[in-house]
Structure formats: C-alpha cells, structure tokens
Amino acid sequence: ALPVLAVVGRPNVGKSTLVNRILGRREAVVEDKPGVTRDRVSYPAEWSGRRFTLVDTGGWEVDVAGIDARVAEQAEVAVALADAVVFVVDATVGTTDTDEQVVRLLRRSGKPVVLCANKVDGPAGEADAAVLWSLGLGEPFPVSALHGRGTGDLLDAILDVL
Numbered sequence: 001a002l003p004v005l006a007v008v009g010r011p012n013v014g015k016s017t018l019v020n021r022i023l024g025r026r027e028a029v030v031e032d033k034p035g036v037t038r039d040r041v042s043y044p045a046e047w048s049g050r051r052f053t054l055v056d057t058g059g060w061e062v063d064v065a066g067i068d069a070r071v072a073e074q075a076e077v078a079v080a081l082a083d084a085v086v087f088v089v090d091a092t093v094g095t096t097d098t099d100e101q102v103v104r105l106l107r108r109s110g111k112p113v114v115l116c117a118n119k120v121d122g123p124a125g126e127a128d129a130a131v132l133w134s135l136g137l138g139e140p141f142p143v144s145a146l147h148g149r150g151t152g153d154l155l156d157a158i159l160d161v162l
C-alpha cells in the first residue's frame with residue numbers, strides 16, 4: 001500500500017488549499033468560513049516521482065468547552081492511520097490553546113510531523129513562521145498554499161520522513 005500523509009490543523013488554516021496545491025488541481029473543498037466539518041477525504045498524490053495517499057481532514061473545531069470531542073477523535077483517527085503528518089498552522093494568527101493540545105496529541109502518536117507555517121504570502125511573513133519553532137516540532141516551513149510559495153521545500157521535507 002502507498003504511504004499515507006495526513007494534513008491536520010485547526011479549521012481555516014489552509015489545509016484544503018495545501019492539499020489542492022500538492023495535487024496540482026482544485027479537488028479539496030476550500031471554505032472561506034471556518035468551522036465546516038467534513039470527513040477525512042483521501043486523494044492519490046505524487047511528488048518527485050513518489051506516490052502517496054494524501055488525506056485532508058476537517059480539522060479540529062473548538063467550542064466553548066474546548067476541542068469538540070467527535071472532531072478531535074476524527075483527527076486522531078487520521079493521525080493513527082497516517083505514516084506521517086503535516087501540521088498546518090496559520091502563521092498570521094499564530095498558535096492557540098487548541099494548537100498546543102494538538103501538538104501533545106501528535107507527540108503521543110509518535111508519527112513524524114512536518115510543520116507547515118501557512119499564509120506566508122511574502123518575505124514579510126517569514127518572522128511569523130520563525131515564531132513557530134516554539135511549538136517544539138522542529139523547523140517551521142514557511143508556505144503560501146494559496147500562491148505556491150515554499151511548497152517545494154515543504155514537500156521535500158515530507159518525503160524525507162514518509
């Protein structure tokens with residue numbers, strides 16, 4: 001079976017946009033409105049001649065009490081089934097308590113994680129990305145999923161661990 005790469009993170013950080021960028025076509029549904037829950041969706045993908053299964057997730061949603069249990073469970077399943085994980089953070093927003101909880105979950109999973117600092121549309125955003133070293137997940141890769149900036153370096157890092 002092909003290796004499985006799961007894309008996880010909070011709603012609206014750009015997971016589906018990144019998935020479309022990797023696929024080279026608009027297949028994953030991109031939403032301007034955060035908080036639209038969807039199931040995990042798998043796509044056949046390829047980079048540098050390596051084929052893998054790319055899994056888009058609905059993301060972790062937050063209600064007043066914290067992470068919604070069902071959605072957290074779904075994301076946890078996606079991580080459990082994956083060989084590697086891309087954790088997407090909106091670098092223009094920074095991290096939230098939810099991100100910290102997700103990081104703990106990712107650490108417990110023992111899976112290799114590549115940190116995508118998304119929405120870095122230009123050089124001015126690089127500093128926002130560097131702040132994400134504090135998550136303890138290693139190097140944050142500054143990416144603009146929307147424009148394609150930095151996605152090559154991100155994918156090369158992913159293939160190293162996949």
Ligand code: GDP
Pocket residue numbers: 009010011012013014015016017018029030031032034059118119120121143144145146147
């Ligand atoms: P998801 O909920 O994590 O799957 O996020 P989406 O992919 O649906 O994107 C949410 C919103 O963020 C959409 O309006 C996207 O166009 C926007 N977005 C995604 N990636 C980028 C990016 O790299 N730069 C900017 N400026 N906007 C982005």
Ligand code: MG
Pocket residue numbers: 015016017029030031056057058
């Ligand atoms: Mg999405």
